[in-house]
Amino acid sequence: MQEMNNNSALGLNLTRLTLGGFFLWMGFLKFFTYESDAVSGLMMTNPLTSWVVNIFGNSLSTGIIGIVEILAAVLIFIGCMNSKLGAIGAGLAALTLLVTSTFLIFGPVIQEGLNFPFLSPMPGQFILKDLPLFGAAVWLCLSDLNKQ
Incomplete structure (x- = not known):
């Protein structure tokens, strides 16, 4: 395994912190009626x-x-100490983001009265953010796998 330079370590830790924080927050919200109704x-x-x-x-x-x-x-957070568990968490995140990204195909994401590429603010543009998050989750998963 190659040693990480300071910039790579900072990028990895920042990705771990923000992706983990995002999933913790979004997961917490799933237990409230307004979120449950919108998601379902x-x-x-x-x-x-x-x-x-x-x-x-x-x-x-x-x-x-x-x-x-x-x-x-x-x-994902535990991945700081245990890269195997971090890889599992990031892989799980990537899988959920892959599934939610399919709403760009099947969901009502185009702005009313317009055509592609004009996504509606909700849910179209909201779901679009899952694509770079998917890339970040895959990168974090592979980075943690390479630490083993």
């Missing part, structure tokens, strides 16, 4: 996720997502 409504527009809401209902399905997001955050 969006999930119903996507054939990859609608079945989860049909089986578990709004609150439980978003609660499960919240638990997964909080778990990913905790494992």
Whole structure:
């Protein structure tokens, strides 16, 4: 394994802190009705996720997502001390971001009265941010795997 220079270490730690913080915050919010209603409504527009809401209902399905997001955050943070667990957390984050990115295909993301590439502020532009977050999660996962 190559030694990291100071800039690389700073980038890695900043990515770990911000990605972990993002998932902790988003996971926490999944347990509140306003978030649960918004997320489950969006999930119903996507054939990859609608079945989860049909089986578990709004609150439980978003609660499960919240638990997964909080778990990913905790494992990402633990990655400072245990790169194997950090890689698992970042991989879990990447997987959730990959799934949410599919809403760009299946969800109501185009601004009413316009066509692509004009994304609506909500949910289109909000979901678009998942693409660079996905890249950050993959990079963090691979960085942690390379530490082993």
